[in-house]
Amino acid sequence: MGILALLRRFLFGWFSRKDSIKLGLYGPPNAGKTTLANKICLDWLGEEMGQVSRIPHETREIQIKEQIKIEHKGKTLQFNLVDTPGIATKIDFEDFIKAGLPEKEAKKRAKEATKGVIDAIKWLDEMDAVIVVLDSTKDPYNQVNITILGNLAARNIPVLIAANKIDLKKSNVKKVQAAFPQYPVIGISAKYGKNIDNFYSSLFKLVK
Amino acid sequence: MKNKMVMLQIVPYEEIMTLSSVGRIRKLLNLAKENKIVLLQGRLKKEEEAELIKATMEEINEDFKGIELAVINPTVENLTGLKRFKNKVINALLGNRTGFTVIGPANIVKQIKKDPNKIELLTSENTNQKNKKNKRRNNKKR
Numbered sequence: 001m002g003i004l005a006l007l008r009r010f011l012f013g014w015f016s017r018k019d020s021i022k023l024g025l026y027g028p029p030n031a032g033k034t035t036l037a038n039k040i041c042l043d044w045l046g047e048e049m050g051q052v053s054r055i056p057h058e059t060r061e062i063q064i065k066e067q068i069k070i071e072h073k074g075k076t077l078q079f080n081l082v083d084t085p086g087i088a089t090k091i092d093f094e095d096f097i098k099a100g101l102p103e104k105e106a107k108k109r110a111k112e113a114t115k116g117v118i119d120a121i122k123w124l125d126e127m128d129a130v131i132v133v134l135d136s137t138k139d140p141y142n143q144v145n146i147t148i149l150g151n152l153a154a155r156n157i158p159v160l161i162a163a164n165k166i167d168l169k170k171s172n173v174k175k176v177q178a179a180f181p182q183y184p185v186i187g188i189s190a191k192y193g194k195n196i197d198n199f200y201s202s203l204f205k206l207v208k
Numbered sequence: 209m210k211n212k213m214v215m216l217q218i219v220p221y222e223e224i225m226t227l228s229s230v231g232r233i234r235k236l237l238n239l240a241k242e243n244k245i246v247l248l249q250g251r252l253k254k255e256e257e258a259e260l261i262k263a264t265m266e267e268i269n270e271d272f273k274g275i276e277l278a279v280i281n282p283t284v285e286n287l288t289g290l291k292r293f294k295n296k297v298i299n300a301l302l303g304n305r306t307g308f309t310v311i312g313p314a315n316i317v318k319q320i321k322k323d324p325n326k327i328e329l330l331t332s333e334n335t336n337q338k339n340k341k342n343k344r345r346n347n348k349k350r
Contacts, residue, residue, distance in 0.1 A: 089261055090274025090314035107270075114265040121262050141322045143277045147261065150254035 020067060021207060022126055023079040026152075027133035028144050029056035029086025029113075032164040036133055036190035037065070037083040043196070044070050049083055055099045057113035059085050062123055072200045077207060084123060085116030087144050124151055129158045129207050136163035136187060137170035140179035149180060160206045161185040162199065167192050214316060214331065217244040221305045224248070233260045236311055237267065240275050245312040245329070250305040251279045260311075272313070278320040280327055281307030 025033040037049040050063050063083040070077050091113045096106035130152055134140060152159050163176040166187040173187035186202045188195045217239050224232045233256060239246045252260065257277070264275050310320060310327060321328040 087261065088274070089264060089277050091265070091268055092273040092314065093270070110268070114268045117265045118262050121258050124258070139321070143257075143279060143320070143322075144261075146279065147254065147257045147277075151258045154254045 021079045021128040022082055023203075023207070024082045024084060024123065024127040024130040025133055026084055026120065026124075026130050026148050027086060028135070028142065029088055030054075031086065031133045031135045032190045033086065033133045034059050034063075034083055036131070036162060036164065036188070037063070037081055039190045039193060039196065040068065040070075040081060041065055044068050049081070055096060055101065055109075057086060057088075057091070057096075057109060057116065059083060060109070060112040060116035061085065062116075062119055070200060070203070072197075072204055075204060077204055079129075079207070082123065082127065084120040085113065087117050087120050087148060088113075089144060091117075121151075124155060124157075127152075127155075127157050129160075131160050131162050131203070131206075132183075133162045133164050133190075134176055136165050136173050136176055137168050140176045145179075149183065158206050159183050160202050162190070163187045164190050166194055215244045217246050219246055219248045221248075221250040229253070229256050229259060232256060233263050236260065237263055237275075240311050240313045241267065241272055243313050243316060245310065245317060248309040248311065251281060251307055251309045253304070272315075274314040276310075276312045276314055276317040276320045276329075278310045278322050278327055279307060280310070280322060 025037055027033050034050045034052050038052065041047055041049045045065065045068060049065050050059055052058060062085070065081045065083075068079055068081050091110050093103075093106040093110035096109050097103055101109065132145070132148060132152070134145060149159065149161075161176060161180055161183050163171075163173045163185055165171055166173060167189040171187070173185065176187075177185045184202055184205070186195065186199050188199050190196075219236070219239070224235060227235065232252065236246055236248065236252075237260065251257075257279075260275075260277070268274055310329070312320065312329060316331055317329050318332045319330040321330065
């Protein structure tokens, strides 16, 4: 980590209560980052942030909602929410064709998705705190998850893991907790708002 | 039934030790692009892993779909307290040689499943078909 990033981290510690902080949403594709961003924005701004889709890599550009102010148990927290494209190690346009997209559109989506992953990684240095959104129905030991968390740790960025999709039968929050015991993990369903109050409590603890 | 050949390239830590971060990433990515499954002794730094993903994304095209990546580090994951600290100091001085890193081209390695002490490589069933298809596509372009 560069000296500037260290300095920024130090200053963040002093001024986080006063200024808006950058809260990033990171994770693999289709974990529910934008669904969670939409839930936060709907709850506190009354409008959604971005479009969601069952086809991976729907979010291919960094999206920012500024000045979100949340209130919880008499406390307020203000932040800029940064929704990032899903980080992946492979992108195959043929997967998008299988998902029903025409070839031309699939190729375009693949190209944009690669750029999105690069941008998401570049933005790591800009974050003051990060929610890593994982699909709790999937294997948490995926190397992408480990690489994201390792890079956040290397930059001393506070992390909260949101184990999403707890409304699904295959969801296993305990497995996520066992995989990453050094991080706070909160099980949520961003789609249905399940356990979202506890999520907001954890968010306050994250950036206190 | 035709036999499928998968090439495994073992890279000892000494081979990447003196290289810069960019050099390490380039070397590993080039091997993956040659359709080899790379078994690297030790592991890259966290930041290098992220840079490897970035570099991979820059190289993706119709023929190269990316990589599958897994790090297996059983001894370190079980270390606690002073032993963990000692291990970190050694790694900082000599580089991280513990464990293994597996990097496979995505058109060959469909998925890498990790258990703390073992890894399973799931290969694509239609690797040969895809390779043939890609060759045909390249010939047409020429």
